[in-house]
Amino acid sequence: MKRKAKPQPPPWYAAIVKKHTPPRPLAAHCLAAFAGGGLLCALAQSAQYLLILRHIPEQTASTIVVLATVALAALFTGLNIYDAAAQRLGAGLAVPITGFANSLAAAMLEHKNEGYVLGSGCNSFKLAGAVVVFGLVSALTLSLAALLLGLL
Amino acid sequence: MEILKLGRQSWRYVHPPQICGQGICGGRTEGQGPLGKSFDHIYTDLYAGESTFEKAEQKMQMKAAETALTKAGVAREQVDLLCAGDLLNQNTPSAFSARALGIPFFGMYTACATICQALAAASLAVACGAAGYALALAGSHTCTAEKQFRYPNEYGAQKPPSSQYTVCAAGAALLGPAGTKSRVCISGVTVGRVIDLSVCDPFNMGAVMAPAFADTLAAHLRENQRQAGDYDLILSGDLGKAGQAIALELLEGNGVTDVAERFGDCGQMLLGENKKFFCGGSGIGCAAAVGLGHAYDLLRQGKMQRILLCATGALLSPCANQQRESIPGICHGIVMERV
Numbered sequence: 001m002k003r004k005a006k007p008q009p010p011p012w013y014a015a016i017v018k019k020h021t022p023p024r025p026l027a028a029h030c031l032a033a034f035a036g037g038g039l040l041c042a043l044a045q046s047a048q049y050l051l052i053l054r055h056i057p058e059q060t061a062s063t064i065v066v067l068a069t070v071a072l073a074a075l076f077t078g079l080n081i082y083d084a085a086a087q088r089l090g091a092g093l094a095v096p097i098t099g100f101a102n103s104l105a106a107a108m109l110e111h112k113n114e115g116y117v118l119g120s121g122c123n124s125f126k127l128a129g130a131v132v133v134f135g136l137v138s139a140l141t142l143s144l145a146a147l148l149l150g151l152l
Numbered sequence: 153m154e155i156l157k158l159g160r161q162s163w164r165y166v167h168p169p170q171i172c173g174q175g176i177c178g179g180r181t182e183g184q185g186p187l188g189k190s191f192d193h194i195y196t197d198l199y200a201g202e203s204t205f206e207k208a209e210q211k212m213q214m215k216a217a218e219t220a221l222t223k224a225g226v227a228r229e230q231v232d233l234l235c236a237g238d239l240l241n242q243n244t245p246s247a248f249s250a251r252a253l254g255i256p257f258f259g260m261y262t263a264c265a266t267i268c269q270a271l272a273a274a275s276l277a278v279a280c281g282a283a284g285y286a287l288a289l290a291g292s293h294t295c296t297a298e299k300q301f302r303y304p305n306e307y308g309a310q311k312p313p314s315s316q317y318t319v320c321a322a323g324a325a326l327l328g329p330a331g332t333k334s335r336v337c338i339s340g341v342t343v344g345r346v347i348d349l350s351v352c353d354p355f356n357m358g359a360v361m362a363p364a365f366a367d368t369l370a371a372h373l374r375e376n377q378r379q380a381g382d383y384d385l386i387l388s389g390d391l392g393k394a395g396q397a398i399a400l401e402l403l404e405g406n407g408v409t410d411v412a413e414r415f416g417d418c419g420q421m422l423l424g425e426n427k428k429f430f431c432g433g434s435g436i437g438c439a440a441a442v443g444l445g446h447a448y449d450l451l452r453q454g455k456m457q458r459i460l461l462c463a464t465g466a467l468l469s470p471c472a473n474q475q476r477e478s479i480p481g482i483c484h485g486i487v488m489e490r491v
Contacts, residue, residue: 005476006352006476006478007476007477008350009349009350009359010350013349013363016401016402017351017356017359017398019401020358020394020397020398021358021359021394022313022393022431023313024313029310077306077308078306080306082306082308083305083307083308086308086309086310087308087310087311090310091310093308094308094310099308102307102308106303106305106306106308107304109304109305109306110299110304110305110306113203126304127303127304
């Protein structure tokens with residue numbers, strides 16, 4: 001199925017809209033994302049090193065850190081703190097696994113009063129579903145390609 | 153006839169229906185805004201003591217309706233028509249309010265222009281004698297609107313500076329026949345056309361609605377043979393800062409002048425200047441609360457004589473938007489006058 005192209009405003013109106021619409025502060029957003037995301041990842045990495053120092057195997061330490069990050073993101077989502085932080089840090093919070101956790105927790109919270117199964121359950125992957133589907137499909141495709149290339 | 157037809161879109165009442173009572177309520181954010189004093193009731197909690205946001209929205213509507221009836225001293229059994237609307241699927245809060253009120257009911261929907269549509273229909277019914285008393289009612293709730301039109305409330309999406317904040321507010325007006333003890337009437341109506349200049353960005357509603365506002369205002373002034381100067385205040389519903397600037401430029405291009413110095417946007421007036429709300433407030437509650445609260449008070453106290461309330465609506469459907477349809481805009485105008 002070919003998707004139709006998005007309609008475009010006539011050029012004279014597009015010019016008026018552009019003149020009066022406040023632009024996205026791209027530079028500030030990039031900087032905030034870099035600093036915020038960088039700080040988040042540095043903290044997580046430090047936590048992992050601390051665990052390794054306590055003689056926890058590297059693989060286990062990284063699993064623990066990932067799980068803790070997901071749990072904290074979900075907790076802050078429920079505490080109504082995450083969305084305010086995300087408005088400031090943007091991609092800095094969305095790109096690490098925190099964004100994935102937030103999309104699940106937010107959707108489940110939103111639909112909680114429609115029932116645990118049909119509400120929270122059915123809607124939990126409303127936003128994250130695309131990431132899972134396309135992530136899995138591309139991973140499988142690449143693995144298959146690598147396998148076939150290895151056989152040659 | 154009791155109604156003067158002025159053109160394709162506008163009519164004026166020979167014996168204008170009067171606002172016998174009004175009631176507005178809102179959330180804490182709106183109550184703390186510059187117009188907080190004009191609210192009859194403020195709910196400090198977004199749930200308004202209910203278990204869901206949807207129920208809270210309905211409770212707000214009911215409270216506004218009951219306040220309007222109480223102020224007018226009219227029992228709900230005496231009201232022949234309820235024209236009510238909101239932003240949710242199937243107009244649910246309004247239908248549930250109608251169920252509780254037991255008043256014959258018309259569901260209204262033109263997005264955030266709904267309050268003016270409700271006032272137009274209710275005033276028409278009263279003016280032509282089809283209803284003795286008619287109640288116009290509409291409202292919006294920030295959390296139900298986000299859920300309906302955008303993302304889950306707690307989802308961390310970064311909003312662009314052109315976006316707006318849906319307000320929590322509901323307004324009701326009880327309209328009765330001319331001659332009742334009241335200082336404010338609805339003297340005329342201009343029904344808007346759906347205008348679509350192919351804007352697709354759901355985070356720039358001002359750009360969607362500004363052409364509709366300009367079209368309705370130009371038609372209103374043309375058909376009424378009036379100038380902008382004939383009004384003490386011209387209110388747009390929720391154009392936001394960007395939309396207001398776009399509308400002014402469009403109006404000047406159409407030869408409509410002198411709007412700027414008497415131009416107010418309900419959404420911005422309600423929330424005041426605050427970066428937290430980006431371009432200003434949006435939602436039915438803006439025009440409902442400011443039109444039936446602050447503007448009504450200005451007329452009642454004699455500080456103003458004639459106000460044009462032009463509630464603006466973006467007829468956004470998330471499904472149609474994803475199917476790459478543009479967002480149509482609409483704007484209905486109501487003339488409120490001191491008797």
